[in-house]
Amino acid sequence: MNFRGKQPSARALLVAATAVWALASADVAMAQDAGSDDTAAAEEDSDAPAIVVIGTRRTDRSAVNSASPVDVISASEIQSQPAANMLDVVKNVVPSFFVPQNTISDASTFVRAPSLRGLPADNILVMLNGKRFNRSALVQVYTGGDTALSFGSQGADISSIPAIAVGNLQVLRDGATAQYGSDAIGGVLNYGLRDDTGFEAQALYGQHYEGDGETWQISGYGGIGLGDNGFISVAGEYYDSEGTSRGVQRPSAVNFANQFPNLADQLPNYPGPVQIWGSSPSHGWKVVVNSEFEVSPQATFYLFGNFANSKADQSFNYREAVTTTATRFNGTSSSTGTLSANSAFRHPIYLTACPAGNATCPSGGFVRDANVFNFTELYPAGFTPRFVGETDQAIGVAGIKGSLDSGFTYDLSGSLARQSLNLSMYNSLAPSYGPATQTEFQFGKLIQRELNLNLDMTYPLDMGLASPVTLSWGAEFRREEYEATEGDPQSYGAGPYAVQDLYVQTSPGVYAYDSTVTMPPAASGYGGTSPTFAGTSSEKSWGVYVGAEADLTDRLSMGIAGRYEDYENFGSATVGKINALLEVTDAVSLRATAGTGFHAPSPGQNNVQVLTTTFIQGNQVQVGTYPVTSDIAQFYGATTLGPEESTNFGAGIVIKPSNNFTLTADGYSIKVRDRIGISQTFTVSAADIVALPSLAGVGEGGSVQYFTNGFDTLTRGIDVVGTYRTGLGDGSLNLTLAYNYNKSKVTNFDPGVIGPTQLIDIKYLAPNHRATFSANWEIGDFAINFRESYYGEWRDSNDYPIREGNLSTGAIIDGQHFGAKFITDLDVSYTFADKYTLTVGANNLFDTYPDKIAATVNNPIYDLTGSISNGSIYPRPGGPFGLNGGYWYARIRVKY
Template sequence: MQMRCKQVSGRAMLAAATAVIAVASSDAAFAQSNDSQASEGSDSERIVVIGSRRTDRSVTDSASPVDVISATEIQQQPAANMLDVVKNVVPSFFVPQNTISDASTFVRAPSLRGLPADNILVMLNGKRFNRSALVQVYTGGDTALSFGSQGADISSIPAIGVGNLQVLRDGATAQYGSDAIGGVLNYGLRKDTGFEAQALYGQNYDNGGDGETWQLSGYGGFALGDRGFISIAGEYYDTKGTSRGVTRPSAINFANQFPNLADQLPNYPGPVQIWGTSPSDGWKLVVNSEYDFSPQATFYLFGNFAASDADQSFNYREAVTTSAVRFNGTSSSTGTLSANSAFRHPIYLTPCPASNATCPSGGWVKDSNVFNFSELYPAGFTPRFVGETDQAIGVIGVKGEMDSGFTYDLSGSLARQSLALSMYNSLAPSYGPDTQTEFEFGKLIQRELNLNLDMTYALEIGLDSPLTLSAGAEFRREEYEATEGDPQSYGAGPYAVQNLYLQTSPGVYAFDSTVTMPPAASGYGGTSPTFAGKSSEKSYGFYVGLEGDLSERFSMGIAGRYEHYENFGSTTVGKINARYELTDSLAIRATAGTGFHAPSPGQNNVQVLTTTFIQGNQVQVGTYPVTSDISQFYGATTLGPEESTNFGAGFVFDPGNGFTLTVDGYSIKVTDRIGISQNFTVSAQDLADLPSLAGVGQGGSVQYFTNGFDTKTQGVDIVGSYRTDLAGGSLNLTLAYNYNKSKVTDFDPGVIGPTQLIDIKYLAPNHRANLAANWSSGSWAVNLRESYYGEWRDSNDYPIREGNVSSGAIIDGQRFGAKFITDLDVSYTFNDTYTLTVGANNLFNTYPDKIKATVNNPIYDLTGSISNGSIYPRPGGPFGLNGGFWYARLRVKI
């Protein structure tokens, strides 16, 4: 207790010392600090290129709220994944850790302002970045805010190649097309010349120092005479896994009952299943180039290429049924820990004799000729799920400005991302003794072609500034493909349903019972030939805009866009914004607009088979295309677009003494949001009526995509910064605060359940803030950031019910308390070339609250965990469950 008090006190002192000076300043992410392309405070770092077609807008005089995150701030983060980098510095950006969440562990889905990943448009040098190959169909708190989405995978972008990140916190569909409902992330790639290399090593504090991370990155920028440049940046990383759970109580029971088999438990002597970050490695590369052919024509070429490999622990499959004492929050009782369905009865290998009237063809004799999966896995098994991601996007174009002031930008891009899924240490129960233990599930592939033309022209009509007339056109083709998996990965084998007969006398048999084994591989299902193949969507659009200063103090902009999609028709959206300077240092601004998100070919055509457990029973859950006979059997209809209305208003205070402050409120309504239907349980009659349901099997369930609910999101962003001198050095103080709350305003009960209603509102903290200080003097630099994460809930994984556990209504989710996280690093530069940094993220080793004992999730006395061995919430919450991480980085810049 004394040690904990010291930690809290130390953290509070650090925060208070910063707060005294910062008062109402903003987050370090938004400080205009040094980066690779511009010197501190230079205008080039403050110019924004999103949210406007004008080229003279800065952060503080933009009509829409835009944050510019410098290269320095991005590279200061020790995270190997860009998702975690952005999460650390943008308060309204949320992404869970995803400990065990099927393919969603390999492609994590973020949320901006509480909206799903495909409501965030990601751009690279102002051009649309491709979607990931994964449609988020995993059901759990890990994906609750992006359930059903197919967004971009920014983890493929290396931090060392980014010149800055511009975050448009405003709806921008009228300007950029589908998906920009919640905002835009635009990564500007580096253009500077020179060489830079970085090496980072770090590890977590706990579990003997797990999570060991190596990161090697390099950058080279070359001038092409005085006409252009080419830059290349790359990164290699290798991150070991972490473990923050304990072994299952059932595994302890097994070791006690069968000590001679204890060493055959998975991961022995560690936990039989791992709750933590999955080990991964990979490389990332970006290329950026421009060349001036003439004063009116600049050729450009850039791209992003990456590959990653991750290995995830799945749930442990018990070989025997045991029991243990558990506490449900009010009382203790003995709970049954059931064996996995593959071990509950043997596979009977003797077929009915040919031409026997009492033992029909297709039946099996119940005798001693059997196979048990304990012969293969005596102590049970824990499948390992592997995801291999490959990413490639290339953009080519030409842009220029004529003497008349007319500008043009003509570009084309090709992109492809694939996710290959496989598994080892598993089995296909319905194939009995012929089962595989390793499976290839096939590849998910997303391909995109984009053609763009953007034009502007400055109209001189005697106003305070020229009016910028903008217009453009876009053609886009998306293609989604799923390739076939191993037959056993999706099929129902010969032992899926066994009608058993007992011999009552020689040659005479009597029906005894029917036993079943789940189809497909245990843990996941591959793509069957029925659903393998390609689907595509073509669209085209046109936009027009007009913006400028109508007077010395008043500027205004308007934009409209028309798009047509071959699969669902046309839509027209618009946006208007304005900014008025009340004084030289104070301005008000406001925006209003409509937007949309078009359903992707992946959402229309995804087929995924996953495994879940209900009271220890392994159950297959199939997500099927809305056009399939399976989905239509249960009432599926064609998907339509999501539509939105955005409003925002705020003020900018810039007195010119190194202090800036922006406050922006917003309201976003989204109708016909795309979600996934309720689970429809497959009955014996369903199976007889529709044989294609065999891949799910009797007792399994079916779900599909549908437009099923409306949401309203409201919030406020406070962002500011302050620069001053202190102790012979330069001090930058920043604070960013976000309040955000979403709620479901209308819904189809067949699509949205009570857990989703709660999680959409509370899974991400409603309150989030970053308070930071950066001090530098000569060769020394110190960075301190204090992050605040408000209370959050997870109703999907940890529901609280009223009444009986099986029939009581879900009234809430467990509340996980607010936390402060402190990050600190110190750097020293010597010989003007080498910089050594030592630091720690989560300096005081803070964890989320532990899972509380409830009727749904009782805590077992043997382990102090719930039945699956987890102690902390499985999504990791807003800052993860790995605790503190220390690191050292060496940077060499020439």
């Protein structure tokens, strides 16, 4: 099934039909409004604005009369998405939310890092039922376009939340650190859990047009009442997704098969590509429990939690067994390119040790003779490591809340959370261990633990204003722990063949120095945690806040909040916020906010140690990210991390001329100072290893980096959201248009931290323009959902830089421009026997792909395959909508 050839004409017809449909519905609406009061009243009741619980302590605010901009996304809109990952669900419906696909990006493939308004994942506060959700176990240290906007962050992993458990999602598009504490610089995502009674089950099957990526998803929800005093509900989901492949065979593998046809079937993944560019196969389950019970008229006990497990198996880069050549085109001319063998295959392991007590062949040396070991004995055609990540998530929240007759409210709660990421690998080797190498490795676990205790109170104080003043105050205690467990010794160690001084025998018993050869330490592909860096680090903090909100007049509402937090490892922070809403007329309101915020460095950012493999001109080298407190990081100049600090300003307009039409437009400016990033890489020399022997784990030619406060950014943009509800025929029609313009830039930076590629990616990796138009038409037992998404032009300078002149001397001036695209989603549902709903649909209906990688000096295209040297033809991050193309699905839903 492939619509690529029909895309322009089909899309033009569909968009034109939608425009006519929208205009026609407006005329129908005016006719109906004139003579159908009962219908209008029914629609108003059924679509009453949801109460906003984020960004305010009042209980009478909605999205249209909130002083801060809030999007309320319904359960039906969330559940209508066929994606198994909550990250993709939110990406489809919130224009300012960006997350790449992450094809081959080390552990960042298992925990993808999103961005809201161009800010990193740990500048977004995630909440579950208004309570802080825990961070993930992964600190984002992978260097590439996949993580460019969240490089160095440690945010929450919302992929563990099943869509069927969500009652609504409220997205606060405003800084809220003064109200909720560290991390809420860019905004807040609050998932309100379902509390209804009844039973619901769903089953979904889908696959991509290419015939891969087959997905099964089964989910269910059950809620029961506990008399008249409470409820308990359980929601769960199981999914199993096959991988996709959107690359081609690597030119080096084509050469190998031609030169050694008898070994061709030994190539990894034969006859498919030796290296897979696409989504990794994954499976897992997710469960949410939610409950409340009223123990008295003034007290309600609540308990809820989220538990999940996921496992994914990722392809790594192919390791060539032989060196070959092939013709390539760099955009202006053709040349012959060398496709080098991996360093594990470039020379053998020499097994004969120098004779004991021989003065001319010293201890620790090796004799260069025929007694050798070659890794082709393990992998005759080279190898592609497979990287496995298993994530376990658990959070439990318990509390008691209530109110008194005076209006005083209280909420006392505590939460415990733990997420772990267990990393392993197979189909690999540890080159420096020679014939004793393992082929499977355990790298250890990364574990994040959190304890939160909260007390929140409000009291309405009548001061003769248009409304009582809602006073709010409270306190919070937090403890975070980050633990790394030890991996297999070979996963991080330098084996006996890491450095071989070779000698040749010139006469009986006499030897002469010949040369020195090396093999990279650790496992090929990733490095486990060594005993030096295994262990637990922690951070305790406490905070207090106060706030006040009121209608000063019938037309003017204002709010103010302040917060003080103290951290044991870096000190304290004081922040504040003020906002206001002015009703100019009954149909037009103006709103504005101003505030300060901060993000405290996490124990993970302070203490993470990760060793990864990269390739420089075909040479495999290790890149180590080390804690700022370590002797390695301090050897290269690391200093103590401090908090990020922000200043937020926002102003907007709300237009609501009728109950069925709303338009909001909100501009914003967010300045973040002392952002936490990762330093430049420092190349490890032989002299460095002599001065600091612990650098042997990185090895000569490898590199070291560490966390540091290194740059300031300024983010500016505007959000526009319009909704229109009307009738069409005998049914109801809901139209929504959402648009976001966002642009970040680095205003001040340390050149040792931020390079020219990052300057470009921070500004352009996420499209500056993003818009979605959606229409939902329900008529009788049928429902049609249509969404057209626009993704503006974007760039990826980290992976696809454009330079002047040669690779070694040219100055980076830009990243490749990937063009703007429209993506169409469409589904049709039919409900029968009242309780059963069948849905068929397609995401990316017209099979749209990002632009292909262009031929440049840095990324020449090889004639053999039409790809760059690693076999990819599309940008590795997938861009803002991914590189998998069209996806069709069918879903059956049963609800009682």
